[in-house]
Amino acid sequence: MNEKYIRQMKKGVLDMLVLKLLEKEKKYGYQLISELEEKSGELFLLKEGTLYPVLYRLEDDLLVESSWSSPKGRQAARKYYQITDKGREALGEIAEIWMKVSCGVRQIMED
Helix, strand or coil, X not given: CCHHHHHHXXXXXXXXXXXXXXXXXXXXXXXXXXXXXXXXCCCCCCCHHHHHHHHHHHHHCXXXXXXXXXXXXXXXXXXXXXXXXXXXXXXXXXXXXXXXXXXXXXXXXXX
């Protein structure tokens, strides 16, 4: 498969997927990377350099907020991200758009 096309398509849905993973509980970056990989059947194999700009953009847009955990034993403090009310609203809107787009694409591809 052409990696260029795969990257372009995946890039378009990262905001939605990150918000979805944060919908139920706060998570730290590596946890998000692992869940994206696991839940997508390894389709989303992200590096930190790909995920963190997404998180920073979502934070700048007030869709997520971050906080640091306290260090526990040998475990360093972690930066956790959680979805905001504005983020939940945006997730609903993005998901609705995604459904319309994917339906339209499916109709064209199945023709």
